[in-house]
Amino acid sequence: MPLIEVSGLRKEYQGRPVVDGVSFSVEEGEIFGVLGPNGAGKTTTVECVEGLRTPDAGWVRVAGLDPVAGHDDVAQLLGAQLQESQLQPKITVGEALRMYSAFYRQPADWRSLAAKLGLQDRLGVRFGRLSGGQKQRLFIALALVGSPRAVVLDELTTGLDPRARRTVWELVEDIRASGVTVLLVTHLMEEAQRLCDRVAVIDGGRLAALGTPAELISQKADPTVIAFTPSQPLPEAELSALPGARSVRTQGPRVTLHGTDETVDALLTTLARRRITAGQLRVKDASLDDAFLDLTGNASAAPRTAHAHQENLT
Ligand SMILES: Nc1ncnc2c1ncn2[C@@H]1O[C@H](COP(=O)(O)OP(=O)(O)OP(=O)(O)O)[C@@H](O)[C@H]1O
Structure with a gap:
């Protein structure tokens, strides 16, 4: 059974469909990319997967659970990347990791997670003083602190310099190697080609293509x-x-x-x-x-x- 299933998903804002009949499934252990131009409906789609938005039609299942009705259980097995505005600038890296680990039934050891992400000497540093790359590594750590089966990473490397971006890509590959499924939203094609096993291309709220990067290249x-x-x-x-x-x-x-x-x-x-x-x-x-x-x-x-x-x- 796929870990994540999206079927006929439709979401409207003020009567305008921004996601319209999108279907795909994500197998356990994959890095699955959601690609598309600005405003295509990528974030809305993954927010439905996370249970942050309720579909107007169609359905979503995460490990067989409805992410809206089963929000608390889904939150335990699906790690989500926070947005920058969701962390106080004065909180330290260590405080954030400790606080977020307390939300989970089976948290990871946050100190060793910080070490894996190269943040061991940043634990006492305030969030507001981290570099862009360090903030992104902290967001990855926070997405993983609940020992999830899958993580949603939304435009993780936007704004990072090429070296920091490559470091984050290696971390995403490490996440997959540890058995965690990754749902990756990106509009960087180089990122998708390097990382993703399969991708869904969304354009104007509709699914434009689904397949491995190699399949899409050879078809199109x-x-x-x-x-x-x-x-x-x-x-x-x-x-x-x-x-x-x-x-x-x-x-x-x-x-x-x-x-x-x-x-x-x-x-x-x-x-x-x-x-x-x-x-x-x-x-x-x-x-x-x-x-x-x-x-x-x-x-x-x-x-x-x-x-x-x-x-x-x-
Ligand atoms: N809360 C909202 N109310 C009204 N319209 C919204 C809302 N959230 C998103 N939209 C609109 O829905 C459309 C899809 O937005 P979404 O953020 O899902 O696209 P996206 O593919 O993630 O775009 P981007 O790559 O620019 O982040 C856009 O036209 C956006 O303006």
Whole structure:
């Protein structure tokens, strides 16, 4: 049985549906990503999972429990990341961990949790004096202090510098390795591609895609983009006929070819046979970013296409 199930979820604000028929399930031990543009309905969805909001239609189960009716039991097995405003600036790291551990039936040892998260020498420091990365590590510790089976982490690394972000990513991987299921809300595609086993993409309140990052990339984006400047002109028809080639575009002397690994191999063979050199050859694998841009934007204010995004290769 999945640990978290969301079925036909609908939530309206002032009669306007902001989540509309969203369904997915999260298996025990996964890192499951909820992705989508700003205002897509991600936070509303996970707040329904946490029992903080009541669905207008559809249902949610966490370990078989209704998060609204069974709020106290669900709170014991689902750790949630606090928002910054929920902690007093004057509370120390140690006080916060001790206080929150008292809410749970089977709390973790908060001192060793603090050590695992690199906060052991911050225990006496006030929350308001922590760096952004330290605050996020404290929020992770507070989400884990009740020894939950699953944690909800909502835009955990927004605003962190690249090094702090990587540290937090490693901590999220450690959480999964310890057997805790992670429901991760993010709009950072690099984060989702690195961490998530599966993702749900929400756009305009509806489910736009569900699958592993690799599945979404292969379904939605051209897997490989090849750009080069040939030393002599090449007939477009010959390039279009290369195995796996999906499209060819020539802009002045520059050629951009969308295809697969097979296309790259065949292109190199063709170029060698014709004794043509490929100037400024660039080969890029499609990323979840490309798939995301292809999948979303129908409902958002600023649509962009995967091809428009890939043009920066040329
Ligand atoms: N309490 C509320 N009352 C009215 N509208 C709300 C409320 N909370 C959220 N909304 C609206 O619902 C929509 C979805 O919001 P939500 O926070 O779930 O999106 P999100 O995908 O998490 O966005 P972001 O990435 O910007 O955080 C938005 O248009 C938002 O303005």
